[in-house]
Amino acid sequence: MQKNELYSDFFYKEATLNPTYAPDKADKEEAKIVEKFRSQPNLKEQVGFRTVSAGNLFYIARPLQIKSESCLVCHTTPEQAPASQIKTYGDKGGFGWKLNEIVGAQIIIVPASKVFDEARRLQLLVIGILVAGFVVAAIILNLFLKFSIISPLKKMSKWSKDVSTGTLDADFEHKPNDEIGVLAASVNRLKVSLEMAMNMLGQNPEKP
Numbered sequence: 001m002q003k004n005e006l007y008s009d010f011f012y013k014e015a016t017l018n019p020t021y022a023p024d025k026a027d028k029e030e031a032k033i034v035e036k037f038r039s040q041p042n043l044k045e046q047v048g049f050r051t052v053s054a055g056n057l058f059y060i061a062r063p064l065q066i067k068s069e070s071c072l073v074c075h076t077t078p079e080q081a082p083a084s085q086i087k088t089y090g091d092k093g094g095f096g097w098k099l100n101e102i103v104g105a106q107i108i109i110v111p112a113s114k115v116f117d118e119a120r121r122l123q124l125l126v127i128g129i130l131v132a133g134f135v136v137a138a139i140i141l142n143l144f145l146k147f148s149i150i151s152p153l154k155k156m157s158k159w160s161k162d163v164s165t166g167t168l169d170a171d172f173e174h175k176p177n178d179e180i181g182v183l184a185a186s187v188n189r190l191k192v193s194l195e196m197a198m199n200m201l202g203q204n205p206e207k208p
C-alpha cells in the first residue's frame with residue numbers, strides 16, 4: 001500500500017490480541033476496538049480518531065474472524081504447526097485460536113489531516129460548482145432580458161421619438177407574440193387613432 005503514492009501515508013495493521021508475529025500485537029487502543037468486535041459479533045466496521053505522539057490519526061477497522069478449520073492447523077498448538085513457522089515466529093503466540101473467534105482487527109490508519117484536507121477539497125469543489133452555476137444562470141438571465149425585453153423596448157422608444165417628431169411614419173415592427181408584441185400592436189393602434197384625430201382636426205402633423 002505504501003508503494004502507491006496515493007496511499008504512502010496509509011498504514012495497515014492486523015492488530016491481534018494473541019499474535020503469531022509479535023509486532024501484530026494490538027496496543028491498548030486497538031485492543032479496545034477488537035474487544036468491541038468480540039462483544040458485538042454483528043458489528044462490521046468501526047471508524048474513529050485517536051491521538052498518538054506522531055499526531056492525530058483516523059482509523060477504519062474491520063473484524064478478523066477465523067472462518068475456516070484450515071486456519072487452525074497453524075493457530076491451535078505449536079506441536080501441530082509447521083516446524084518452519086515455529087522456527088521463524090516462535091511458539092509463544094498465535095495459538096489457541098478457536099473457530100469463529102474474532103482474534104483481531106484489520107485496521108487502516110491515515111493521518112487525520114489527510115481526511116480533513118480531503119473534506120476541505122470537496123467543500124471547495126462544491127462551492128466552486130455552485131458559484132459557476134450561479135454565474136452561468138446570471139449570464140443566461142441577462143442575455144434573455146437583453147434580447148427579449150431591453151432591446152425591443154429601446155427600439156420602441158426610439159421609434160416613438162421618431163414618430164412624435166414626425167420623422168417616421170412606419171408601424172413598429174415586432175414579430176414575436178409576447179408582451180412586447182401586444183404592446184407594439186397597441187402602440188401602433190394608438191398611432192393610427194392619433195393620426196385619424198389629427199386629420200379630423202385638419203391638423204395633420206405631416207402637413208402643417
Ligand code: HEC
Nearest residue numbers: 014016019020021024064065066070071073074085089094
Ligand atoms: C501454514 C500456517 C498458517 C495457516 C494455515 C494460517 N496461518 Fe495465520 N499466520 C501464520 C503465521 C506464520 C503468521 C505470522 C506471520 C504473518 O503475520 O504473516 C500468521 C499470522 C496471522 C494473522 C496476523 C496476526 C498474527 O497472529 O500475527 C492473522 C490475523 C492470521 N494469521 C489469521 C489466519 C486465518 C484467518 C487463517 C485461515 C484463513 C490463517 N491465519 C491460516 C500461519 C498460518
